[in-house]
Amino acid sequence: MQSQHRLLVVLAHPDDESFLCGGTIAKMSERGVHITLLxxxxxxMGRRMGNPIITTRExxxxxxxxxxxxxxxxLGISDLRFLNVRDKTIEFESFxxxxxxxxxVIREVQPDALVTFHGKYGGHPDHCAIGRAAEFAFLKSGDPNFYPDQVFSAFKVQSLYFVLWHAFYxxxxxxxxxxxxxxxxxxGTLQKKIRxxxxxxxxxxxxxxLWGNxxxxxxxxxxxxCFIKGNSPTNIEETDFFQMIERLG
Known part of the structure; x- marks a missing residue:
């Protein structure tokens, strides 16, 4: 069954999406969810350049x-965008x-759900910084007085989730x-995550x-x-990002 839902994923670095939520993204894509990765x-500034080395720092x-x-x-991500912030400097950017x-981006894409890092449990300064900014954007995107835009009008995202890194589980x-x-x-999508x-x-x-097995x-x-519920009721069990949205109609 094809879904009309839209998901916006806001992360810090290339590979965050695969390590932290690749299986979920692939599963949502298989359901027909339109996925934007910002x-x-x-x-x-990635620590690695291959093993053996396959590139240069430049x-x-x-x-x-x-x-x-x-x-x-x-993973089935059909819309990839960059903020072009320098790696390891997000925390120093203007919030x-x-x-x-x-x-x-929220007002243009109009997602039903947004996934990002938790501002405290991100595990890396870049992760926490982009997570705090994305959470604030989630709260403000529906306010027409917050950065009024003549092209894209205010839009309120219904659900917010934070990736829960295994190290903090x-x-x-x-x-x-x-x-x-x-x-x-x-x-069902673990092999897609591995690829x-x-x-x-x-x-x-x-x-x-990862390569030898x-x-x-x-x-x-x-x-x-696992994902931390940003605004979903804690007394209701969820197994994906859109259950509560569908339940509320």
Whole structure:
């Protein structure tokens, strides 16, 4: 069954989408959800350049963009956009300007749901910074007095979710409980996630288990991906981003 839903994913670096929510993105795409990925940087400060080295520091940004495009093809992301912020500097960018730029994308794309990083549990300064800006944009995009636009009018996104990185899973559950998360079963799209990760060769060639095993066992390759509910009721179990929207009609 084809869905008319639209999903906006706002992340910091090429490969964030595959590591953190690739299986869910692929699953939503298979359902016919239109997916826009807004990537803040081109990953030019990435620690790795292949193993063995396959690029130079100067050529890395262009390569990572090409790798991300291939990953998007694997996951079914039909709309890829960049904010062109320099890698490892998002936290130093003007918060208001970042929020304004994300609001403009929201008003153009008109997504039903938005996925981004949690401002505290992002695990990286870039992640937390873009997550805070995206959350603020989520709150303000429906306000016609917030950066009025003659082309795209105010639009309120219905649902907000934050990726829950496996490194913070136990801490989050201990503090907030299981009812605060949405768990998406990705068993059917796990292989797409693995292929998307392999598209990011410059960053993943060093992860030998990912390449040397048909069914690699890694902490970011479980059969489910978890997301912190940004505004969904915690007393109702969810298994995807659109259940509550559909329930409310």
């Amino acid at each position: 990537c803040a940087t081109k990953g030019e 050529a890395l940004p262009k390569l990572r963009v090409e790798e991300l495009k291939r990953a998007c093809e694997e 208001d300007l970042l929020a304004e730029r994300i609001v403009k 136990d801490e989050w559950i201990k503090e907030n409980g299981m009812s605060s998360i949405t768990r998406v079963n990705i068993a 998307a990760l392999r598209s990011h060769r410059s960053q993943t060639l060093a992860v030998s288990e 048909q069914n690699p066992s890694l902490p970011f390759l479980k059969k489910s991906e």
